[in-house]
Amino acid sequence: MAVADLAAQLARPLGLENAARLAGLLHDLGKYTSAFQRRLEGEAERVDHSTAGAQAVLSLVSGRERSMAELVAYAIAGHHAGLPDRRGDAYGTLNDRLEKNMALVDAVWEEELAANPVELVPAFFSRVRNPHAAFQISVMGRMIFSCLVDADFKDTEAFYTVLEGRQVERDWEDLQALLPDFRDAFNVFMQGKKRDTPLNQLRGDILEHVRGRAVEGPGLFTLTVPTGGGKTLASLAFALDHARIHGHTRIIYAIPFTSIIDQTAAIFRAILGAEHVLEHHSAIDEERFAIGRLPQQRDKLKLAMEDWAAPVVVTTNVQLFESLFAARPSRARKLHNIANSVIILDEAQTIPRHLLKPCMRMLNELALNYGCTIVLCTATQPALDGRSLSGGLPLEGRELAPDPEGLAGKLRRARIRHAGDMDNDALVRALRDEPQALVIVNSRRHALELYRQAGSAGIAGLMHLTTRQCAAHRRRILDDVRERLKSAEPIRVIATSLIEAGVDVDFPRVWRAEAGLDQIVQAAGRCNREGRRPAAESIVTVFRAPDYPPPAEIAGLIGDMQRILPQHPELLSLDAMQAYFREVYWRMGEDGLDEKKICERFRIARSGTDFAYRSAAADFRMIESGMEPVIVPLDEKAREAVARLGVEKISSGAIARQLQGYVVQVPPKARALLIANGQAGFVNPELRGDQFAVLRNMSLYEEDVGLIWEDADYLAVEDLIV
Template sequence: MTYHAHSGKLTDESDWQILSHHLTRVAARAGIYGSPIGLEGLAKIAGLFHDLGKYTADFQRRLHGINLRVDHSTAGAAVLMKMVPRPVREIAELVAYTILGHHAGLPDKFNEFGHCFLRRVREFEDRLDPVWKDQLSFDLGDLQMRELMGKLSPEKRIAEFELSVVTRMLFSCLVDADFKDTEAFYDALEGRQSNREWPLLQDVLPAFLAAFDAHMAAKSKDGEVNRLRGDILAHVRAGALNEPGLFTLNVPTGGGKTLASLGFALAHARKWDHRRIIYAIPFTSIVDQTAAIFRDILGEDNVLEHHSAIDEEHIEERWGRDKLKLAMQDWAAPVVVTTNVQFFESLFAARTSRARKLHNIAGSIIILDEAQTIPRPLLKPCVRMLDALARLFGCTIVLCTATQPALDASNFPDGLKLDGRELAPDPGKLSARLKRARIVRVGAMNNPELIEAIRAEPQALFIVNSRKHALDLYKEGKNAGVDGLVHLTTRQCAAHRRLILGDVKARLKNGETCRLVATSLIEAGVDVDFPGVWRAEAGLDQIVQAAGRCNREGRHPVEDSIVSVFSAPDYPPPREIAGLIGDMGRVIPKHEDLLSLGAIADYFGEVYWRAGPELDAKKILEGFKINRDGTDFAFRCVAEKFRMIESGMEPVIVEFDNDAEETVTELEFERISSGVLARKLQSYIVQVPPKARRLLIDNGHVAFVRPDIRGDQFAVLKNASLYRQEVGLMWEDAAYLAAESWQI
């Protein structure tokens, strides 16, 4: 009997994929992916064993169209665990996790459900045709990773976590190899070709460096600020000669941090042969901005921008005779610009769609822009992951920020070894030289008082802590006759916000009246320059970010460039921000200048001291243990708990322009991949509360497009009147409009 991995079109099976061919090809490809990270042998074993469960009559009948439910993912893991000698059992378990999870995702070692590692392996009944042993050649001596074992931390609790990361990397090698071999088979069957080829970073690096140098040479060198930026860039690039590992880049706003970090990454990659450059950025709006800068310098086809607002895990993966839909990209591009959410949630993911890219993160230069925005309840796991990437997998990681948090081991439990790894020239002096504003606390202000303050300033930025406050303040200002008023909020889709920011920048440049009311999305990295800023009370890190929008280009005297910090009694801050306000309050008496590095360091010390155990609030690190019975890794449980954004918001697509309308129309055509359409629509998403979206759907204002083929992935706004140019999506009007429509 001939065993097949995937069926073809012909009934004589002549175009079907032979199972042994699939297994050997996946093993070879997985080994190639694993080789640079010390996992070649384990990856080959995983590839050879992953589909052993297809060596059964039931699975072959299923390929012939008989409706049978067949678990083909357990066999390889169960057989492997029975075959391995005791000394390598723990390492074999790492491979077994990946085999068990190569379709449904990495499992927990044990839980109350039937899909856990232990139950599946223990309850496995071997019905495999023994012919598999004759068709596959393998050596269990490959179950070793001496190089990686030598790098593991001597501290048991850290080494346990590091082995879980090793498993994730191995899983990535396997599932990416499996996806691509299957894709290649169906491409050949259908006579198509998937365009997945990206240039290697080292091949295009000479051109990148030349383009970067040309770009910098064209920039103005006049003025103190531009000369200082040039000095910073030269110093940072010189630091590229340092050995790979962990770095900090502490450059105040206005110091050219983005281009300096890119200059470092290019020079460091040339020196140390890194495989790609990954920028992880906290907010989608800055991803757009940064990706545009990089594309302009490095070329349109060399930069992958990945920040889909529609969760790609929900893209249906169809294994079948007619087509295969791949769930997400593999980050093979030489330069990747993404969000912190995509980056960290992928690293802690259990599902194949997110974990697939991880082996391409290894060996990268990772720039974490605005590193202080890592959510504090997840800070310890994130720091532990960064340390593992640097020490085990050859990554260089730059914590790049204008408000450097105290993440070093000297003042942060389980912190990073950052002593002597600062890339910027004398951050203290830089902070003083680049100081553009001063902070003044002005006490409590209600909306009428804020409106009078707005009226008094022809150009000013007002930042509040909630979308509700921003909307109320904007509406009351308009009703009071304040002109030049602009509203910026996540009620607006990203494409809309880009237009608004373009208009704001033009008004500021031309000296026109511009009074911007915004939420905190304006703070981190958005390049606007107001002569004055008003900021609702928050943590010092947010206040400092707000100050970065005040006198950004140094056109006004520092003493006249004021960040007025007010409290808003009618709009109590969220619990998290209230705690940070308290931390800031304890720092204020100690420092005259709240923008000094000393004040910022004290502030983060207060935050981390107060947070304590809450820095791993979900007990992520407790999910990975090793005991006398072997590993006890809770991959699935951890993935469910690791969420960087806890808002629970749900997406609504707004047909804001012609491009959005055309893409929504394309949802009707089954031949177009959901993944492609999701990426095209990511700039047209507004995140709304779940109850609000349900109300919108129930009242006919929002509908899922083609749920028969797309599921509940694409919820599109049908009532255009709910989206307004000045304020965005007004989901609160859903029930009112439905009632009004009924009365009519």
């Protein structure tokens, strides 16, 4: 009964209270069997105690509410193993479970549980419409599942905390109660910002205009502001003001890359207080929780990663979207807390295009039926409206920025020049003439070979920045780059595209290998970022690299840009960006925007729902690199974490989070060769399996360029000593 009451409480704001209560009442119905009683008495008998509830709920409900009963059945059947597919070849589909012969359930449950399956259909069901009705109903199922599994987790946790005589601190102060202090703190923070330059004055004007739009009704918005226009602070201010007016319960800020999440989370903590901000992403380091916090505070933050109960959450697109499409209970339990949130999607153009259609459909459903306000925040707005894209989002009239086209002109701090072919010799000559310059290329191989050639030519102040280096190493390099830029020292950086999205650097000159227009505009955001130099002298040179053909995906985007170039020669204009994205979507077609056919996994047939929750979750991957991780024990902190792999009581997940900043992704064949030759190896495989491949030969990790896996056959001098 406790699970049912808590599940109903969690689902009440969603309008799904009765369905969640029914799921909570019946989720453990299989415990009303003699087999389960024998297990309680100590017999080693495995008992399926969830299938009985899934079968029972469908026997109780008919007519108009049958679909809702099926959603409850999915949730009950999956509350341990994860949401199942309705049918298919895999073992454990919902149909398999419903057809399974189960042990007789003691009829006393009917009296004790008093399940009353009425009014399961939520009031917002009237907004469920074709052609997306099946997808919308599937999201209801996800929300019921989230409420059930979160209630079940918390009920179990409460039982064991009493049994073990310990306390668990999960309670967070309500966002609405905190908003007056948050808004005061934000205003004080902004008073410290000077308006002593035209750029700072313009940033202030943008902020005031965006805050003025907070009275608009909840739903979908865009915020289109060029790089350096203050999008982060403006979007936070909007979220605070909008949440106060419309009663939102949470602010979620999603960022595409872990490489830039630190700087955003640091800003939020400085303004709102570290105790109110949950930072959750794959690179989170649990040891950071220890800084200035009591043990119970550290535990509270770790627990909040499970259910996102904090008033402010800073996370990644991967965490957000993969949770929204998850089937596993541990990942899906936070969904009900995503409802009624203000969600800021920073760098919205980075939503993977092969998943664009399901992502848009989910965002639209969260805004339409689950009280969310969603802000697509970027300098390169990806044209997701219905005029540009079939099935696009209702974004007309929902732009928060004042005169985006005018802002693009006012904040234009660089100009683009097309140079045609430039081989490495030409790039080295260009670098020799510029004491501070950035070159961005499309592959790690090109970056490494150009870096080495420039070094051989005696170019001073060279730095290399690619994913050959682990994230912890890249952070140190970027800190050094910023210091050299400030002190006017020679600094020539050769990088891959990882430097483009949100990395705060300001070079007077930039060279960019041909790519999509959105990438070129992002590269331009690293040129004269603070507007200290004349725009006419701040040049972004776009070149073809004849010896390094672009990957197929980028080649397609280059073609898209070239097709719009005759009509839009000014590539930094918003019109050019809109035309470019329309061209991209046209080329990719409907199928390309849902490459894995995620949306098609959710159907309504004559026989009822046909939802493939589990297989959709398996195929919904924001990042599909085809690479495998190698951990680089670069410093004492990493080496200590690796040593803890031998301590059985420390979870693999905790250590993995500590080591995330020390991972380099390498081709699978290269990792296999490293391991075969003893250059890397799995640590404590008897305890951790093949989860932690750690580099043993640190001579393969060069201080300036990172991991040279191509030298996997190399034997270090010390390996030759017998």
